[in-house]
Amino acid sequence: MEISSRVFVVSILLLFLASGSFSIDNFHQAFPIVEPDPGHTKLRLSREGLEAISRITNPIAAVAVIGPYRSGKSFLLNQLLSLSCYEGFGVGHMRDTKTKGIWVWGTPVEVDIDGVRTSVLYLDTEGFESVGKSNVYDDRIFALATVMSSVLIYNLPETIREADISRLSFAVELAEEFYGRVKGQDVAFEPAKLLWLIQRDFLQGKSVQEMVDEALKHVPNTDGDKNIDQVNQIRDSLAVMGENSTAFSLPQPHLMRTKLCDLKDDDLEPLYVKRREKLKEVVTSIIRPKIVQGKALTGKEFVSFLEQILEALNKGEIPSTGSLVDFFNKGILERCLKLYGERIGKLGLPMPEQSLQDAHERFREEAMKAFDDQHFGRNHAKKSAMQLDEEINEAYKNVIMANQYQSSRLCEQLYTRCEDKMDQLQVLRLPSMAKFNAGFLQCNQSFERECVGPSKASYEQRMVKMMGKSRSLFIKEYNQRLFNWLVAFSLVMVVVGRFIIKFILLEMAAWILFIFLETYTRMFWSAESLYYNPVWHFIVATWETLVYSPILDLD
Numbered sequence: 011m012e013i014s015s016r017v018f019v020v021s022i023l024l025l026f027l028a029s030g031s032f033s034i035d036n037f038h039q040a041f042p043i044v045e046p047d048p049g050h051t052k053l054r055l056s057r058e059g060l061e062a063i064s065r066i067t068n069p070i071a072a073v074a075v076i077g078p079y080r081s082g083k084s085f086l087l088n089q090l091l092s093l094s095c096y097e098g099f100g101v102g103h104m105r106d107t108k109t110k111g112i113w114v115w116g117t118p119v120e121v122d123i124d125g126v127r128t129s130v131l132y133l134d135t136e137g138f139e140s141v142g143k144s145n146v147y148d149d150r151i152f153a154l155a156t157v158m159s160s161v162l163i164y165n166l167p168e169t170i171r172e173a174d175i176s177r178l179s180f181a182v183e184l185a186e187e188f189y190g191r192v193k194g195q196d197v198a199f200e201p202a203k204l205l206w207l208i209q210r211d212f213l214q215g216k217s218v219q220e221m222v223d224e225a226l227k228h229v230p231n232t233d234g235d236k237n238i239d240q241v242n243q244i245r246d247s248l249a250v251m252g253e254n255s256t257a258f259s260l261p262q263p264h265l266m267r268t269k270l271c272d273l274k275d276d277d278l279e280p281l282y283v284k285r286r287e288k289l290k291e292v293v294t295s296i297i298r299p300k301i302v303q304g305k306a307l308t309g310k311e312f313v314s315f316l317e318q319i320l321e322a323l324n325k326g327e328i329p330s331t332g333s334l335v336d337f338f339n340k341g342i343l344e345r346c347l348k349l350y351g352e353r354i355g356k357l358g359l360p361m362p363e364q365s366l367q368d369a370h371e372r373f374r375e376e377a378m379k380a381f382d383d384q385h386f387g388r389n390h391a392k393k394s395a396m397q398l399d400e401e402i403n404e405a406y407k408n409v410i411m412a413n414q415y416q417s418s419r420l421c422e423q424l425y426t427r428c429e430d431k432m433d434q435l436q437v438l439r440l441p442s443m444a445k446f447n448a449g450f451l452q453c454n455q456s457f458e459r460e461c462v463g464p465s466k467a468s469y470e471q472r473m474v475k476m477m478g479k480s481r482s483l484f485i486k487e488y489n490q491r492l493f494n495w496l497v498a499f500s501l502v503m504v505v506v507g508r509f510i511i512k513f514i515l516l517e518m519a520a521w522i523l524f525i526f527l528e529t530y531t532r533m534f535w536s537a538e539s540l541y542y543n544p545v546w547h548f549i550v551a552t553w554e555t556l557v558y559s560p561i562l563d564l565d
Contacts, residue, residue, distance in 0.1 A: 417463025
């Protein structure tokens with residue numbers, strides 16, 4: 011019974027810890043935020059560290075220390091945080107690297123920056139060039155630290171090697187992509203301030219800045235070595251970044267390096283202690299809140315930013331600035347594509363092809379200009395611009411198809427309406443050429459005015475054929491129907507004149523018309539020749555006047 015109760019208590023405690031309900035004291039330790047995957051080539055997030063960061067509500071600034079393994083990065087961070095080795099970041103004395111991935115100190119240092127209360131995070135990174143890791147993994151660690159931090163401390167023992175300069179290729183490429191934006195505009199993020207930290211007792215009469223400047227001078231390359239050219243290009247770019255970097259020297263704290271964790275400040279070299287305090291001041295003076303797209307990040311926003319950056323850096327076999335540029339431009343690209351969609355979506359379809367093409371070019375230019383004004387990066391942004399152009403063209407193809415469909419649908423409706431109208435005119439009870447012509451003209455004009463778009467040409471050909479057939483058929487039957495109608499009309503008038511109104515003159519006139527149509531015309535003219543006789547034209551004109559006018563339609 012006692013064992014069961016203990017198991018229950020332990021279970022409750024584990025659930026409590028798993029829920030993330032830590033007290034503030036629990037954060038007074040180092041937490042992993044990024045860890046290596048099993049293959050030690052890519053990185054993955056650690057929820058412990060992310061929770062430690064997420065709770066911060068102030069703007070965040072981050073100080074990251076990078077450098078070769080076994081170069082004293084963890085010890086340096088503990089010194090900056092005024093922590094001992096036993097309470098701060100773990101310090102290893104073995105030949106393998108102690109820190110894996112990237113770790114954060116759970117309790118940020120609160121400082122005022124330009125009147126804004128800011129939480130400063132200190133990040134420890136896994137050292138370069140340790141055994142059992144790939145260069146790609148080191149590149150990912152360096153890239154992530156570069157993007158995350160506000161101050162990047164490049165911790166180098168003794169001197170600056172060619173490999174140390176080559177390692178900065180990502181930072182240089184990042185700077186070339188994201189620096190130099192028009193002042194006053196939001197930037198994707200402000201790259202870290204680079205602080206060269208040389209841990210060396212003697213500088214041989216040179217200042218540390220002179221030592222850095224000398225290391226960044228061009229190396230003669232008479233043999234045309236591509237590697238030397240590449241490093242020289244990095245040197246040139248680092249020289250341009252000069253205003254965004256600084257150099258600092260720090261002597262060795264003590265000759266007995268393996269005993270450092272057991273030594274107090276009084277036991278350390280006085281010059282080291284003095285320079286260490288000066289280094290704290292330098293870091294504080296250059297640090298700024300992490301700005302992403304014009305906004306200082308709080309804890310949760312910093313974690314979200316980290317998640318997206320890590321996803322971008324893990325894409326492909328090698329981390330690239332291009333993947334970061336694509337990430338930052340993704341939202342802008344979507345907004346510009348949406349702008350184009352909204353503009354072209356307001357067009358009333360169908361419309362003439364040339365008008366649609368002109369509108370497309372105008373809206374495309376507007377969207378591309380918006381992207382050009384807002385995009386991040388220089389060289390790699392061309393890929394995003396090309397992608398935007400391709401997606402705009404794909405969207406335009408859909409608009410073209412919609413315009414064709416709407417044009418065909420509208421023109422078919424107009425064609426069908428005219429066809430029905432022509433059929434109605436063919437069966438007029440009182441045949442009238444004037445009424446047919448009026449209907450014919452009205453149909454033609456409405457079709458010409460209302461049928462627009464790419465289908466108009468084909469439907470115009472169909473209309474010409476249909477209207478031509480209708481006119482020929484009407485004319486062919488018009489004279490015969492009119493002749494028969496007049497014969498019937500004369501007989502009706504004979505009956506009316508004799509039996510209804512008993513008016514002899516009407517009856518006689520009706521008989522004369524009947525005799526003329528049935529007897530006289532058959533004796534002297536053929537049925538077809540009648541239609542060309544002036545007398546017949548007079549009869550037709552009189553008929554048309556009586557039957558149809560814009561004011562009166564007897565039909």
